Amino acid sequence: VDLPTRAITGALNFGHGVRPHQAVVDPNSGLLYVTTEIDKRIAVIDPKTRAIVGSVPTGADNSHMMVLSHDGRLGYTANVKPGSVSVLDMAGRKTLAVIPVADVVQRIAISADDRLVFTSDNTRPRLAVIDTATRSVRQWVDLPGLSYGAAATKDGRWLLIAIPSISAVGVIDLTTLKVARTIPVGDAPQEILIQPDGRVAYVSCARSGSVSAIDLATWTVVRQIPTASGADGLAWASRQSARVSGK
Known part of the structure; x- marks a missing residue:
């Protein structure tokens, strides 16, 4: 594509x-x-x-x-x-x-x-x-519910995990291997993708048809990006690809 x-x-x-x-x-x-x-x-x-x-x-x-x-x-x-x-x-x-x-x-x-x-x-x-x-x-x-997709932060400190049953993302401290907090997101989170610079995590939310953007410095959702219903897999387009396209 x-x-x-x-x-x-x-x-x-x-x-x-x-x-x-x-x-x-x-x-x-x-x-x-x-x-x-x-x-x-x-x-x-x-x-x-x-x-x-x-x-x-x-x-x-x-x-x-x-x-x-x-x-x-x-x-x-x-x-x-x-x-x-x-x-x-x-x-x-x-x-x-x-x-x-x-x-x-x-x-x-x-x-x-x-x-x-x-x-x-x-x-x-x-x-x-x-x-x-x-x-x-x-x-x-x-965990506080059945879980799905997960992603580790670039600094090696945290693992974010989607918990669809409570419409939240769990944050696991990888030094203690315990859940440190949960972050409410859209309905039925599926997959988590962390921005290459490590600042933002994107969470696909199937039932709400959206992607929640989490600021990893404040652990808060800073944006809800509307998508079609059933949002699931996520991928990142490289900056090299963006340069080739002239953007």
Whole structure:
């Protein structure tokens, strides 16, 4: 999609049903990774040629969402129905481990220092904290409701997590691994995206059809951005892309 003109400029066909969900660009290699749930794999795509150049097996069904370590070496997927997290060698294109977590998981996040990975138990109000060194669940964080998408702040101090059942964002102190505060947002928050400069967090709110903007210095909602109903996934257009478009 060309952002300035909002026109579709091309498409990539997987050739069969794969149920693609999340696309993640690795700034280190320039490769694009896309989860393909039905194939139990991550598709590896060259965005310049728009060609599939390989794949990474996840070793589990329903590999739904993924995150990369900041050096791009490791990938982590949340596998919905098995309720597990896969650890992937992105360069070697192989599965390193599959970590049992809960009956159902879906979204996933990673800490700024890559030491922790987080995924919500979608059957109980708690968050799994996974130690990336031991590749095991280190502990659980009790939450005031069932949770969904999460994102860590750039300074490594906080994890923000969407809690749809109470229409709020929980703020977890990563030094104590406890909920420090909750922030009311739009109805049914889904995903959280933190601005590249670390100052603002954007929260998609499905039932209210809006995106709540949270000032991370004051922990307050400073803007409600109207969208269509069902707002969910969020992505950030890079400043480099903005310069190319002349804006």
